[in-house]
Amino acid sequence: EAQLVESGGGLVKPGGSLRLSCAASGFTFSNAWMTWVRQAPGKGLEWVGRIKSNSDGGTSEYAAPVKGRFTFSRDDSNNTLYLQMNSLKTEDTAVYYCATDCSGGSCYGGYFDFWGQGTLVTVSS
């Protein structure tokens, strides 16, 4: 079965940078669209954005609060997804989840099928 494992979270000061990783196994990662979702402490789920498979163009979409500061990338040879976060703000404090994204490619329906366990990012001085 699909498995996703996030890493790279931690404490960072406002204005700082952090890179999260999401290691994938149990499915054909190169064919998968991938999504990032975050959850601030005690709050609901917020979609951060997605990256398409390279066969579908490899392009990314970003939610308005992170556009211009966050960048998604993928290494299909190592089955790993990345989230580069720059110019971090206190409001970016959250658990960040990666998930498989059934919004296109070989999977339709607009839902997020498999999720990682999440990694906590804390932005504080």
Next chain:
Amino acid sequence: DIQVTQSPPTLSASVGDRVTITCRASPSIGNWMAWYQQKPGKAPNLLIYKTSSLKSGVPSRFSGSGSGTEFSLTISSLQPDDFATYYCQQYYTFGQGTKLEIK
């Protein structure tokens, strides 16, 4: 932007009860809704996709329905393991969540 309004925010119920959670989407741009269950400290878990399709391994007491702007998740007979927070999702928008509590 799509807005998804989920209700109720909290729901108190007993084991064996039938409960329904509703999401309203505006504007109506699709006929698909997904539903997730989340327990404290855990990742969300997909229950229902494409409005009414049950993910493999999810108990049949969970069901989804709806179209247009109104969608619902029904649990036919609550079990102790079902007390959790539930979220609906359409495209890139999640509902606010419904916390299902033991009465």
